[in-house]
Amino acid sequence: MVIGLLFLTSIPTVTGTSFAVSEQRKSNQRKEDARRMVKFNIEAVCTGDTDDDRDVNGRRVVVRNDKVYLDMVDPTKREIPSFTALAFYIEYPELDETKHLDRGLGLPTYVSANPPLLNWIYADKDTHELMYGNRTQSVEHFVGPWDWTEDEKTILLEEKDAFYAVEEEEGQWALYYDRDGDELARVLEEQEMLDNAFVPVSLVRKIAEEPPAPPSQSQGQGQGQAGGSAGK
């Protein structure tokens, strides 16, 4: 009798508790997702003291022609027109064939503002250069997991802060991922670029002040603004 009573009364409690726990978990997950989806630009930080380090330090991550480069902060000072990367973290949508890889968070970036177009940043599986593309283009490459350091400032790929800027052409610094931990020796040799300048960089999140303005609204930050006269 006593056991029966305990059994009956305990059921609702246990169910209620696990329901509450899973609701709490969901709520935590939503908060985590929201934090991960905060949009940011990306700054290159080079701590070395060569001319190349100083040249690359402080540049912005930009996208153009399927590749990821470091260029001037001011878009009008870029030799080749490029879009400033505006990125965030979200689960990479694996295909049925790649589900088992479970690569976790991807790093999508806007690649144009009007129309707003998102692509995945990835490291090419052969050349290890950083590129961007849709899922079809990216899925066979290193698409993640992307993460941040504990202070949430520095971007990691596969848990590593292992990026290099390589000067592919005069003044054109492309980003590479040192997946092999050999300072890109193998992949640069294969691409006959061992004589090119290259410097290690950290990719640091700069939280974007404003989301990209929808095309219908004209905000102060819009492209084509003369600028310079705004009081603040």
Ligand SMILES: *[C@@H]1O[C@H](CO)[C@@H](O)[C@H](O)[C@H]1NC(C)=O
């Ligand atoms: C992905 O991009 C390629 C190249 O731009 C394009 O041909 C293809 O249609 C795109 N796939 C999807 C699903 O949008």
